[in-house]
Amino acid sequence: MYSSLVRLQNTFSFFTTVAFVVAAFIAASDLLAPRTPTVSLLKTTNLQVVRGRPHYYSSKKEEYAIIKFSLEADFSSLFTWNTKQLFVYVTAEWPSAGGTGSGRNATNQAVIWDTIITAPSADHLANIGPVAMKKLKRSAQGKSIDPSRGKLSLKNQRPKYQITHPSGKVAEQEDVVLRLHYNVQPWVGVLTWNQDEEFWKWKPLRGSLSKKFSLPALKKKDEGKKEGSRV
Amino acid sequence: MAEQLLDQIRDVFEGQIDFEGQKLAEFLVNVALMLVGAIAFFAGYLLQDIKLAVYLGLGGTVLVFVLVVPPWPFFNRNPVKWLPVRGGISAPANLVVDDKVLG
Numbered sequence: 001m002y003s004s005l006v007r008l009q010n011t012f013s014f015f016t017t018v019a020f021v022v023a024a025f026i027a028a029s030d031l032l033a034p035r036t037p038t039v040s041l042l043k044t045t046n047l048q049v050v051r052g053r054p055h056y057y058s059s060k061k062e063e064y065a066i067i068k069f070s071l072e073a074d075f076s077s078l079f080t081w082n083t084k085q086l087f088v089y090v091t092a093e094w095p096s097a098g099g100t101g102s103g104r105n106a107t108n109q110a111v112i113w114d115t116i117i118t119a120p121s122a123d124h125l126a127n128i129g130p131v132a133m134k135k136l137k138r139s140a141q142g143k144s145i146d147p148s149r150g151k152l153s154l155k156n157q158r159p160k161y162q163i164t165h166p167s168g169k170v171a172e173q174e175d176v177v178l179r180l181h182y183n184v185q186p187w188v189g190v191l192t193w194n195q196d197e198e199f200w201k202w203k204p205l206r207g208s209l210s211k212k213f214s215l216p217a218l219k220k221k222d223e224g225k226k227e228g229s230r231v
Numbered sequence: 232m233a234e235q236l237l238d239q240i241r242d243v244f245e246g247q248i249d250f251e252g253q254k255l256a257e258f259l260v261n262v263a264l265m266l267v268g269a270i271a272f273f274a275g276y277l278l279q280d281i282k283l284a285v286y287l288g289l290g291g292t293v294l295v296f297v298l299v300v301p302p303w304p305f306f307n308r309n310p311v312k313w314l315p316v317r318g319g320i321s322a323p324a325n326l327v328v329d330d331k332v333l334g
Binding site for chain 1: 244247252253254256260261265267268276279280281282284299300302
C-alpha cells in the first residue's frame with residue numbers, strides 16, 4: 001500500500017475476490033426460488049409421414065414424420081433475477097426395434113420443436129431482426145424480469161424439424177410419445193434440465209409426456225407431391 | 232529545472248503515503264469493497280434485477296479506486312519523523328556531483 005501502483009493492484013485483486021463471492025451468492029440464490037413448472041396439455045393434432053431426401057442432391061430417400069402438436073405449459077416460476085434464458089424443446093420418443101449390444105432396449109429420441117425464451121435482462125442477446133428486437137424489448141419495458149413469458153400456449157403447432165431414423169423408416173411406428181423438456185440457463189450458476197425428482201423447492205415437471213400414438217402409413221405418391229408443392 | 236520537474240512527476244505518479252496511511256488504505260479497501268458487494272447482492276435480489284447488481288458492483292468498485300489509489304492528504308497525516316543528522320559525518324570538501332560542487 002506504499003505507492004499508487006501497489007494500491008491499484010491490491011484493490012483490483014480484492015475486487016476480483018468480492019466479485020467471485022457475490023457471483024457464488026447469486027448462483028446459490030436460485031435454490032431459494034421455488035420452481036413449479038406445469039404442463040396442462042401436450043398432444044398431437046396431426047400426423048403425417050412422407051418420403052423425401054436428406055438434402056437436394058441426395059439419391060437416398062428417407063421417410064420423414066411431420067408431427068403437429070398442441071401444448072399448454074406454464075414455466076413462469078423458472079424466471080428469476082438469475083435466469084438468462086430458458087430453452088424449451090419437444091422430442092418424439094419411441095423404443096428401439098431389436099438391435100444388438102448397446103442398441104437393445106434403447107430409446108430413439110428426436111427433437112421436433114424448440115424455442116429460446118429470453119429474460120428481459122438478456123433480450124439484447126436474442127438472435128432476431130431489428131424490428132422483432134424492438135418489439136421484444138418493448139414487451140418488457142420497465143420490467144427486470146417477466147415471468148409471463150414462461151406461459152406457453154401452442155395450438156396445432158407445425159414442427160420445426162421433420163424427423164427420421166438412421167434406417168430411414170419411421171412409417172407405422174408404434175408407441176411413440178412426445179416429451180416436453182426445458183433447460184434453465186442462468187447468468188451465473190449451473191445449467192438445470194427438467195427434473196424427474198423433487199429437489200427441495202424445485203418440483204419435478206409432471207405431465208410432460210403425451211399419450212402414446214402410432215405414426216401413420218406412408219402417404220400415397222400423388223398426395224405427397226401435393227403436400228410438397230404447397231411447402 | 233528538468234530534474235526538478237521529473238522528480239515532481241515521479242512523486243505524483245508514485246503517490247507515496249506514510250505507514251498509518253497504508254494501514255488506513257488497506258482497511259478502507261477491505262471494508263468498502265465488501266460493503267459494495269453486499270449492497271449489490273441485496274439490492275439485486277430484493278428488486279430481482281441482475282443488471283442493477285452488476286452496475287452497483289462495478290460503480291461502487293470505481294468509487295473505491297478513486298478513494299484509495301491517489302495519495303490523498305488524509306493518508307499523509309503521520310509523516311515519519313527521522314532523527315536529526317548527527318555531527319561528525321560531513322560530506323568531503325569539493326565533492327563534485329553532476330558538474331556541481333557540493334559542501
